[in-house]
Amino acid sequence: METGNTGHRAHYGARIAEGEFGEFAASLYLKLRALVKRRELDRDLEDELQIHLSMREEQYMANSGPGNRGQSAALQRFGNVAGIKERCRDLWTFKWFETLLHDVRYAARQIRRSPGFAASAAVTLALGIGATTAVYSLLAAILWRPVPLPDVGSLVFVYQSAPGQAMPYTFAPAGDIDDIRRETTVIDNIAMWALGRHSLVDAGGEALVAESARVSPNLFDMLHVQPALGRGFLPGEDQPGRDRVVVLGHDLWRQHFGADPGVIGRTIRLDASNFTVVGVMPPDFRFPRSWRELWVPLVLTPENRASHNSTGVEAAGRVRAGRTLAQAAAELDAIAARLEGRYPETNQKRRFVALPFYRYWYGDVASAFAALMLGASVFVLLIACVNVANLQFARAAGRSREVAVRVALGSGRTRLIRQLLTESLVLAAAGAVLGLIVAKWTLGLFKAGIPAEMRHYMPGWADIGLNGQAFRFTLAAALASGIVAGLAPALRSLRVDLTESLKEGGQASTMGRGRSRWRAVLVAGEIAMATVLLVGSVLMVRGFRALAAGGAQLRPAAMLTMRLAISGEKYRESYQVANFYRELLQRAAAIPGVQSAVAATGLPYSRRYPNGRFSIEGREKRPGEEPGAAIQAVTPDYFKTMFVPLLSGRFLSDGDGARATAAALISASAAQRWWKGVDPVGKAIRIGGRGPVSIVGVVGDIPYTALSRDPSPTIYVPFAQTPDREMDIGLRTSGDPMLVAPEIRAVVRAMDPELPITNLNTMETLIRQESFGLALMAGLMGASGLLALALSAVGVYGVMAYSISGRTHETGIRMALGARRGQVIAMLFRSGVWSALVGLLLGLIPAWGIARVMQSFIFGVKAGDAAAFVGVPLLLMAASAVAIYVPAVRGTRTDPIRALRHE
């Protein structure tokens, strides 16, 4: 019985649902038809009810004989004809929609009545909405691009972390990854890769450098992506001897192989060796992270595979079905602890980090930048909203009589609030339309401002612009700002004192308490937001400028740089390598216009950081905690050419040759860090397990990267003693460095026609490229800061002007009673400045917090920057002082008699 009953009810429910949809569709159709034939509907309704009445009338007359009573009796029985008609009519209309239309029409009428107000409100909102939309579109195009990989949810990336490392996590050695692969029960199919570059000699005989990745054979399988053409790598192709196979990227295949499907099986020259093309990837395949042009197997010798101390690789796998990322992380912790016991020499304190795909792909720093940019633009929008809210307050005061009349006549509160809100939403809609123009213009400017060589690094460059997503965002921003700007004034304007407002000339002679509190809140809030934003933008701009200025000491405009990586049989022995570079530098120095030619492992701003570990002779060695520094192999002229000063001891010289005692120089920051209070000259170190090296001098620090304001401890060793195949070449020129570029090309070509030249640029260009992201951020933040300053100054001026105009009567009384004008101005000024000061203090607290966060991830930003925390308050106070003083003076200029008659 029980079950039968429920079954019946469930069945009934389904039937109802089905019926309800039919009814909904029917009513929608009928309502839409009625919307079109509105007049017909009204006439029908009128007729129907009239006919009913006349039928009833006839019936009464028939029953009670002739007389005039029939009509009134019929009406009496029927009741409120107009009311019933209204009720029927309401059934046929989209009530909320038509009310909305009515409200919008009413709002438009109100707005047309005060075009000055409307224009300033719409323009203010347009700036805010435009800025937010532009930033959002920019981020959507560049950062939040659709991910071109399948099933990213189950990907897990494995890195290592160790105490004392500058980076939160770094690449783990292949040996560790191999152990993880064997021991894990949570992660499936772990693949490894390392980024690289390969020189490719194509049919034209010109060597070019391709961005490449060396990958374990299972990478494509692990990613669930198969080549569009040919095959991926086979198991075992990571063994030496079987590894000469290459998979091409789609772009490279199109541009250099003419999209020829016959390329599969063909042999191409990579780094002076023959490789067989086995596959071509699909067009949108981008992995690792940025774009790669070709993939070759990552060759791991048994020694590599067992090494727990080598330079690391990146690794990722799939979390097994039913397991979670947290389980993977927990398991990695356990494995790390086991490895610590197994390899105490290398793995002490080493831990592994499991990252989900989105952290790998977008990067923590990029996401933080995005949050910062979006936050800045939202603040601009909020300041704009406050300005508009204030304008609405001012207008609401002028309209208090209208509102009072309507309340007295029985208008509902919600209806009135809705109407006032509609007004502010209509303004926001106008602001949104203008804002889209502002955004489009800003984005166009931005897109054009990105130098051509940087577009390459921004896969989303072409997509920068307004699209459907941006429109939806604008709509949401407009809706939100309309409500934010309109709700408080709407609520406030309803709190009218009916009798007071309805009296003739009913303007309060002194400001109501509530209204002046609102004014104080608005001024304080505006200044607080402007403080946060300005502090942020000043920190950003100054951080960037400090970094840019750091490079100036190298005179980068008179320095040509390039990178060479020699390979092959000709350079098997290190004396051959040393000879090649010695001859190259001699020939380069002989080029007219070249003052000196030097080689270094990684020139400043070349984005090559030759980091290594060393140990100090005579000190206890703690495994895993050896000091780390940049190990630069340089030619003797390097110091003179880069203006590196000698602080003690001697420079390296030609005498520090291959057969001489191993010598090294250390930078001041290295001396400061590891030889505090001791003279390092004469002390010995060991670099990377080789024999002892004697420190012969200490030199000054020079900047190596635009990404840090702190000097990196550096150890300089003579190139002749530690020759390397891949070197940066720097030429100090007397004129424009690019003028000698063709000649140095000719020199390289003459010495080795197959050798590609990369990064041939002036150092100035390198600095600009490296700091490009920072320049972008600094520009955007600076622009937001200026916008915020301007908007908030205008806003404060508006609030004060309005509040003082509301106090004309009061100031009139004071002056009539003998107060001097100066005193009155001072009184008005003081009250305004107090609010501004409170706002400033309120803003400094979050600003300090944000500064700390910015310092943690934005290169060059120093949280304790005096310019930000002293300059910004001074600037804001000065701006608000003017914005308060001017209306105060203007407000007291009126003659007291006229002020008293003012109403």
Next chain:
Amino acid sequence: MAEQKPGELLQGTLDMLILKTLIRGPMHGYGVAEFIQQTSEDVLRVEEGALYPALHRLELRGLLVSEWGVSENNRRAKFYRLTALGRKHLAEDAARWRRVTLAIGRIMEPA
């Protein structure tokens, strides 16, 4: 609408009575009111204030359709006709009505 005077019909009941009345064929509003009043021997008096909104609501729900026609004494009038959906609804309403009245009857007059 919230308050119910005694003798006034609950909306759901009025809807059911209208549907039941129209099962005899198309009728105008006045006819429906008169029919219900006469058939119930003057116990149920349909208020016009409720009748017309109810007719329009039923039409909007697709249970009735309306068209202009000529009444028995040659006057223009708007006639309401039951749709298939309306018939289905009436059947469901009637079934439920029977169940409820039966149940109430059992409680009020225990056997």
